[in-house]
Amino acid sequence: MFSRFLMAGAVLVGTALSAAAETKMPFALDWRFEGPAAPYVVAREKGYFADKGLDVELVEGKGSLDAIPKVATGAYPVGLADVEALIKFLDANPGAPVTAAMVIYNRPATAMVGRKSQGIEKISDIEGKVLGAPPPDGAWAQFPLFAKLNGLDMDKITVEPLGFPTREPMLAEGTVQAVTGFSFSIYLSLARLGVPEEDISVFPFADYGLDYYGSAVIVNTDYAKAHPEEITGFLSAVVKGWQTAIADPAAAVELMPAYAPAIDTALETRRLKLAIDGNVMTDEVKANGFGGMVPERFAKALDQMKTAYAFKNAPTPELYFTDAYLPAADLRKMQ
Template sequence: MTGAKAKGIALAVIGCMAATPAMAQTDIRFTLDWRFEGPAAGFLLAEDNGYFEEEGLNVTIDTGNGSVEAIPRVATGAYDMGFGDINSLIKFLDEDPSQPVEAVMMIYDKPVFSVVGRKSLGVTEDPASLEGKTLGAPPPDGAFAQWPAFVEAADIDTSDITIENIGFPVREPMLASGDVDAVFGFSFSVVLNLLANGVPEDDISTILFADNGLDLYGNAILVNETFAEENPDAVEGFLRALAKGFADAVADPEAGAQAVLTRNETLNLETETRRLEMANETNIRTPYVVENGFGDVDMARLSDSIEMLGTSMDLEGNVTAEEVFNPDYLPPAEERMLP
């Protein structure tokens, strides 16, 4: 082969390589339930540590405005996937089973729904102490969405309870100033925000729904069913990446909190580390998850949850556990074990 001919072949090969596009990544628009805080670390570490990229995904993570609002965001296709309250999803699908949204991975095996009050205002850890009180409730809040079910489970007399609709930004300041006696919210968020507002820790009382008769699941990963049907490998890859990200957040909470602070420099590292540790210990790394792996559910327990919600949320009986949660996209259990 002459030098000229070899050079020509080499140039042709280079030209073909240049004309071949890089492997395409699948775009995923993902909505959180809330802003960037400690418990979001698992999502952010999956991004920062390259796990999404390894799966061929280009993920955009946006903040949310409550774990209820994430559901229509995903159902309408405004977002491909999201993070929202599975109990509110049950209600959403019961009202319209044709909505193209389902849960595919459980994050909060034990829900964080709570009413947080102040002992100095007469609120203790006994649900009955809420009777006669004024409770602040952000309408999109996942805990407030479960109030009817909690009232029934805890046998609370609501005849003299006042519910005041308030916005998320003023929730903790209003409780700190005594304008309300207690507020609805996720325990790890409200408690630490109250401390930041100057409320002494020994004056804070937390009534956790899960410890008072309401054995429900919490927030889960949601997917638009049309997107999932068209991109099953992307959904599987996303969940595999998340399992790694949450494992990292459990192994090193401070690194997880640091990932949060890179998105919101106004936060405090110590506070967000503690918030993440609270979520890990209470809601994410539960005994069930340690034994069975992160992300799956016990279908019998989920069915019992739907039955429990039936009366309190006025369900029509249009949805089953299998229609709410689809485990088919989960990686094998051995890939979902938390440290």
């Protein structure tokens, strides 16, 4: 009897020590708990983070630039942000301890989205009309290059700064004729507001000249150097979360109501599928695996960026991305 109590006590102590040993790692998301956030919820709810000894808190964000200062200041060790926005941040803040460590959207989700009934059927139709653009929006940051590559005259476009909560409602009401943002977010949010899908015109920047990478997991480099195993473990769990979500998007989204009680699971499953098909599962990812960069493509992206953005410091790829913490390539294969 006494030995059984000792054994039971040992189990409880071991469990407590194991829980105490988990490293807390808050993760700054780029946006709300919508479908594309499901892979991170999967990684938490299915224990992928815990299996790596990590206690990960998922914190929703306010746009694709939001996480960069949070991670750069060390408030968060990891976050999710737009690569192009990160490049501009580091150019303005040289030496800041933040870099991208794993690409999520191999093909960027940034786009201009309009309504055909408001006269937006081709890119040039935005001239003479009103474009709604949230100032912290990564797509708005890319718009000048999109405009230059497609021969738009920025002086002929009236830009209306607006907040993220009012972006889709203002487009649905016709107050603005087009907006910038992530294509899948705007498209389905408009549909939810009752805008007929056949009335929505979508112009993904990646289809009109921009060869950028999109959103990526960013890390605080000081933290990563001190905790390399934890960062690799975190990235491994994220990969597994995406693999699971890609295999069954509906099941992944079904785990989300605990994070977003009012979520429309059918709508968010569709949004997740749009992100998977349009931004994650590219030919590059199928060939090389999830999360990395092709150096030649990234160099081309930097050259493109120079044509619309005046760098203060010479851009070099190693300032903005490292593959030092990526899990092995065979573990990053996507089906």
